[in-house]
Amino acid sequence: MSKVLVLNGSPHKNGCTATALQEVILTLNQEGIETELLQIGGQALRGCSACGFCMKNGRCVFDDLVNEAAPKLEEADGLLIGSPVYYGSPNGAVLSFLDRLFYSTPFSKHMKVGAAVVSCRRGGNTASFDVLNKYFTISGMPVASSTYWNQVHGFTAEDVRKDLEGLQTMRNLGRNMAFMIRAIADAKEKYGLPLEESDHFTSFPDGK
Numbered sequence: 001m002s003k004v005l006v007l008n009g010s011p012h013k014n015g016c017t018a019t020a021l022q023e024v025i026l027t028l029n030q031e032g033i034e035t036e037l038l039q040i041g042g043q044a045l046r047g048c049s050a051c052g053f054c055m056k057n058g059r060c061v062f063d064d065l066v067n068e069a070a071p072k073l074e075e076a077d078g079l080l081i082g083s084p085v086y087y088g089s090p091n092g093a094v095l096s097f098l099d100r101l102f103y104s105t106p107f108s109k110h111m112k113v114g115a116a117v118v119s120c121r122r123g124g125n126t127a128s129f130d131v132l133n134k135y136f137t138i139s140g141m142p143v144a145s146s147t148y149w150n151q152v153h154g155f156t157a158e159d160v161r162k163d164l165e166g167l168q169t170m171r172n173l174g175r176n177m178a179f180m181i182r183a184i185a186d187a188k189e190k191y192g193l194p195l196e197e198s199d200h201f202t203s204f205p206d207g208k
Ligand SMILES: Cc1cc2nc3c(=O)[nH]c(=O)nc-3n(C[C@H](O)[C@H](O)[C@H](O)COP(=O)(O)O)c2cc1C
Pocket: 010, 011, 012, 014, 015, 016, 017, 018, 083, 084, 085, 086, 087, 088, 089, 119, 120, 121, 122, 123, 124, 153, 154, 155, 156, 157
């Protein structure tokens, strides 16, 4: 059975972000996709220290939820990230977690389907959405989209339940994500994964 790893970056386990995520989760489940939810927000998560430990050891030097999530991401066919907006960006816990998760894991994320969901009271959703999508697009992960940018508005879960278009966007996202996961699984069988070149790592224009 295909599986999506879901990360709730909000410290509120049953808040606005969780309400949006639950709508996607429900739809994914209805479409026959299994989900596993990890609560990221509210955890003491530090940022990447750029120590290079992971380059040699294939895991983060800080042995916390990031290393617990890594094998779950490796086996998943998709990743769904939810974050509240803090000062126009995804919140700090989400960014610390994702920097370390994506940087420290040596396995390929190629063709795992990614989707981000954001929640704000008034503004900053699209900027935060853009930030989260960049983790996918640097990793060869196709991004599932919906009928609007994947956002809800609210200060409480109750507000989000009244954001009917936001919830509709979440359900459409879930269906599109499920479709992409199934289509990619079929395409892998038929064509195999596309080649990913990785010979070059050019930091300066002269290639040194
Ligand atoms: C530190 C902090 C910063 C916030 N910054 C913004 C912001 O820039 N724009 C906004 O519309 N809401 C902002 N909010 C409100 C939350 O993003 C919003 O209420 C969100 O839907 C809460 O989601 P949650 O219930 O999943 O935590 C902020 C909240 C906090 C705690």
